[in-house]
Amino acid sequence: MSVLAPILALLLLAWCVAVLDAWMTTGRFRPLAPLTATLALVAGESLVPRKPDRLFFETAPILLLLAAVLAAAALPIAPHLVITDLATSALFVNAALAYVLVALLMAGWGPDGAYAMIGGWRFLGQTIAYSMLIVMPITAVAMRAQSLLTTDIVRSQAGLWNVLYQPLGFALFFVAAMAVSFLPPFDLPTASGELAGGVEAEYTGARRAIFRLGRTILIVSLATATTVFYLGGWLGPWLPPWLWSALKTLAVAAAMLAAGHAVPRLREAHLLAWAWKAGIPLAMLNIFLVGVLLLVIP
Amino acid sequence: MSALQLAFVTFFGLAAVWFALVVFRTSSMMRSALALLFSQTALGALFLALQAEFLGVLQIMMMATEMSIMAIFMVMFMMDPGGLGQMDMTHQKRLSIVAGVVAAAVVAVVAVLTPWGAPATSIPNPSEQLQGLGRELLGRSMLVFETAGITILTAMVAATAVAMPALQRRRER
Numbered sequence: 001m002s003v004l005a006p007i008l009a010l011l012l013l014a015w016c017v018a019v020l021d022a023w024m025t026t027g028r029f030r031p032l033a034p035l036t037a038t039l040a041l042v043a044g045e046s047l048v049p050r051k052p053d054r055l056f057f058e059t060a061p062i063l064l065l066l067a068a069v070l071a072a073a074a075l076p077i078a079p080h081l082v083i084t085d086l087a088t089s090a091l092f093v094n095a096a097l098a099y100v101l102v103a104l105l106m107a108g109w110g111p112d113g114a115y116a117m118i119g120g121w122r123f124l125g126q127t128i129a130y131s132m133l134i135v136m137p138i139t140a141v142a143m144r145a146q147s148l149l150t151t152d153i154v155r156s157q158a159g160l161w162n163v164l165y166q167p168l169g170f171a172l173f174f175v176a177a178m179a180v181s182f183l184p185p186f187d188l189p190t191a192s193g194e195l196a197g198g199v200e201a202e203y204t205g206a207r208r209a210i211f212r213l214g215r216t217i218l219i220v221s222l223a224t225a226t227t228v229f230y231l232g233g234w235l236g237p238w239l240p241p242w243l244w245s246a247l248k249t250l251a252v253a254a255a256m257l258a259a260g261h262a263v264p265r266l267r268e269a270h271l272l273a274w275a276w277k278a279g280i281p282l283a284m285l286n287i288f289l290v291g292v293l294l295l296v297i298p
Numbered sequence: 299m300s301a302l303q304l305a306f307v308t309f310f311g312l313a314a315v316w317f318a319l320v321v322f323r324t325s326s327m328m329r330s331a332l333a334l335l336f337s338q339t340a341l342g343a344l345f346l347a348l349q350a351e352f353l354g355v356l357q358i359m360m361m362a363t364e365m366s367i368m369a370i371f372m373v374m375f376m377m378d379p380g381g382l383g384q385m386d387m388t389h390q391k392r393l394s395i396v397a398g399v400v401a402a403a404v405v406a407v408v409a410v411l412t413p414w415g416a417p418a419t420s421i422p423n424p425s426e427q428l429q430g431l432g433r434e435l436l437g438r439s440m441l442v443f444e445t446a447g448i449t450i451l452t453a454m455v456a457a458t459a460v461a462m463p464a465l466q467r468r469r470e471r
Contacts, residue, residue, distance in 0.1 A: 053326065087424030088355045095359035102335065102362050105369065109328045112380075124370055131363060148428065 006083050010072050013246065014216045017223075017253045021216075024257050038209055046205025049111040057110030060199075061207050064103035065214035070096035072221040076151050078234045078241035090138050090148040093225055097134065097180055100218060101127045104182075104189055104199050107211070111202035119198025123189040125268050126179055129275035130186075133176035136283035137169035140290040141229045154233030162230040165293070168286040170230045172279060177222040177256070179271075181215065184260035188268060223253040306347035314340035325381025331369035335361055351424040352431060 018034040048057070074089035074096070076082035086092050101123060108120015142148050144165065145156035163170045179186040190198040203211050227233055227248040234241035236248075266274075299307075317337035321330050342357035373379040376387060388394075422430065435443055 053329070056328070056332075086351060086355070087428060088352050091352070091355050091359065095355050095362075098359050098362035101366055102332065105328075105366055106332070121370060124366055127363060127366070147425070149425070 003083055009077055013220045016250055017219055018216050020254055021257055041209035042206050044205045046207050049202045051112050053110045056106040060103050060107035060110055061210040067096050067099035068214050068218035068221050075224045075228050077245045088148045089150040090142055107199040113202050115195045115201045116199050119189040119195050126188050129272045130176040130179035133172045133279045137173040140166055140169045140287045143290055150228050157232040161232040166290050172283050177226055181219045181222050183256055185263040185265045219253055223249045226252045310340045310344035327372040327376050327379040328369055331365055331372055335365035349421050352428055
């Protein structure tokens, strides 16, 4: 039961995010679109390219889904609604997200196709750009909570949400979260219109459906992570805790999707340059500022 | 150690050994690198089964990126990264076998001869472990870790400096 409820919540949120995404891209609100799209994919033929690395080809979509679900597993929706309450859960989120990279590398190498291959290796470069910007803001969040436990992190924000306490960390984490879930303008591995779908290009039918589901749940996981780390998780007046979590998560996901629509796609080299020359020093500054605040304000 | 715990430790231990064997069974650089990754991930899971939570999670997290980066270098530098060209990419076989056997023997001897002391009867809970680790890192082991950190940073800066002229040449072209 304790596992089933969060999984259902995750699927429901993924549904909402898929509807939101379609609404923003096409301008039409179709609440049943995820169902029809899934049916169309699952019923369609699932082709295997010529000379694939079959093992990687089959594993990649499942691993992407698994990584996304595991990342969400350590994030609480309400005080007791969390799949695993590890003492290192903030670190565990990051450990699970690292396997998104492995999944995309497999999806890139597996089908033996040029577009997929370029997409996969591009994501490796992208990881080198964003990974520090995920870990270092989390460090500052854990410093304030004096704990790596995600439920403690939410409780530490009872007085003031982290988005106001450490806005710099929030901005960096938000951008990095968009890069992890390869949303535009960081959609280098899929890059529609340039790489013809990249890592996703060779996947059809049911395999593509799993890939898409994994990606959507990944967006939900990262939006939940942003909510838990910076927006006070389930905290809020009047409404029940789980509803607050859901509303905040959806708002973050919508903001991520909307932000991508307004910005052109970044080039790999520019992304790396920005991340290392501006992002990491700013993340250091954030840790320093939070440290000073912690020492000055008891 | 409970029976269930022992079962998990055995399972992940065997998985780690199996994936380590796969590293050498395959000719594909990508498969080889990722087999090494999954061998290390299995070790991380083994640490989790042994209730060393922080160590396990850290191992699982660090290896994913590290082995992926190793994979791209293996693919870049080997002549037949896919392993499809029936090309023998091994060399110095006899020396490697001797070195491998000697290293394994040394590790085994050290493992047997070290006085490990009495096995721990109780394990501190995960948050206590974390706290203990933090105190260790900022106490007795501070110099060791800071020295290692600075050394790695120096190496990174040096590597970037070495790569700069090549980058400049490419820009001029």
